[in-house]
Amino acid sequence: MNNSRALLRELCERWEARKGIKVSISTMHRRLEKLKLTTKKTLYAKEQETPRIKKRRFEYRDWVLKIDPHDLVFIDESGINLGMTRLRGRAVRGERLDDSCPRNRGSHISLIGALSLDGLIATMSLPGSVNTEVFFT
Structure with a gap:
């Protein structure tokens, strides 16, 4: 190695x-x-090197280049926990740091946004996590 x-x-x-x-x-x-040496991901799927996958990637790139950028909409999901309880703190070396918090540290809110060349075009927030059913609603 x-x-x-x-x-x-x-x-x-x-x-x-x-x-x-x-x-x-x-x-x-x-x-x-x-020395400005940072960790990087070093592995990629070996299948990327096969002629079949290389051909399909080229075909996909060729197809994407034909799409009008104004027709593209990018959707992403993110979540936050409203409890905002900090899980770490500082203490003098050798001394213990103890704290407590409610077992359920706050409710979870999911955010979904849609972005196009015109900017943010749609947003949605909902309690809990996003699943397939919610995503396609």
């Missing part, structure tokens, strides 16, 4: 093996940040 896919723990172990200096995971993380 090359260094680009190594876990922080593995990088620390390799550093210690090569340099004889033990470093913590957080030190390795800070150093990588300073």
Whole structure:
């Protein structure tokens, strides 16, 4: 495995093996940040390389290019929890941080929006989650 896919723990172990200096995971993380090295998704579906899929992707691209951009509408869904309970906090190292909250931390609201070249053309909010039935309503 090359260094680009190594876990922080593995990088620390390799550093210690090569340099004889033990470093913590957080030190390795800070150093990588300073070098502007970020994590990336490294895998894609092997099927993307097959001639059949390459041909279908080209056909799809060709089809999409024929669509008038003014006819396109993009729909997306997002949700928020109205409880807004924070799950983390700060405390002095070595000291415990305790807090409590109601078991049901607030109701969930789903938002659906439709966007075109003309801007936001439709919105909908509803309690709970979005399922297929709600989406096609």
